Amino acid sequence: MxxxxxxxxxxxxxxxxxxxxxxxxxxxxxxxxxxxxxxxxxxxxxxxxxxxxxxxxxxxxxxxxxxxxxxxxxxxxxxxxxxxxxxxxxxxxRPKAKKSNRLLDRIVDVSLNVSSLNATHILKNGIADVEKSTICNLLKKRYTHSGERQDH
Known part of the structure; x- marks a missing residue:
């Protein structure tokens, strides 16, 4: 381990x-x-x-x-x-974060291909406990309105 x-x-x-x-x-x-x-x-x-x-x-x-x-x-x-x-x-x-950076990347990858509600169901089935609001907030933080990734 x-x-x-x-x-x-x-x-x-x-x-x-x-x-x-x-x-x-x-x-x-x-x-x-x-x-x-x-x-x-x-x-x-x-x-x-x-x-x-x-x-x-x-x-x-x-x-x-x-x-x-x-x-x-x-x-x-x-x-x-x-x-x-x-x-x-x-x-x-990141300081005070409840999910690792690599898990956040996986959440974004899944969420870009399906609705946030469907992403929640997919992710909760063996990947991570995550809510729809968390997915929406994460996508807002990661991407600008033009679709380009922001580095925070």
């Missing part, structure tokens, strides 16, 4: 998993020695605290997946920085 987690991010380590209904719940932790402050760019290895962050990702073996990440909050050691603490960030998911 650790190999699957490394595909998401090499900075993660597999802890354990459990199957709950049609979903595999995977617990992971960061293995990064240092974390870069997003506000000043200074590296820090000084941990403030840890909290659980959960999000949906692409299916694993035909099951929906939920990843629970032990996310670290770090102290910024730069006295010139405007923030004393910051949360560890990852390239595969």
């Amino acid at each position: 650790d190999e699957f987690i490394k595909l998401l991010d090499s900075g993660l380590d597999y802890v354990n998993h459990e199957i709950i209904g049609d979903t595999i719940v995977i617990h992971v932790v960061s293995n990064k020695e240092e974390v870069i402050c997003p506000y000043c760019g200074c590296a820090s290895s000084k941990k403030h605290s840890v909290y659980e962050r959960s999000f949906q990702d692409l299916p694993v073996m035909g099951m929906k997946s939920k990843i629970i990440l032990s996310n670290r909050k770090m102290f910024c050691i730069n006295p010139e920085c405007s923030h004393t603490t910051f949360a560890e960030t990852f390239s595969f998911i």
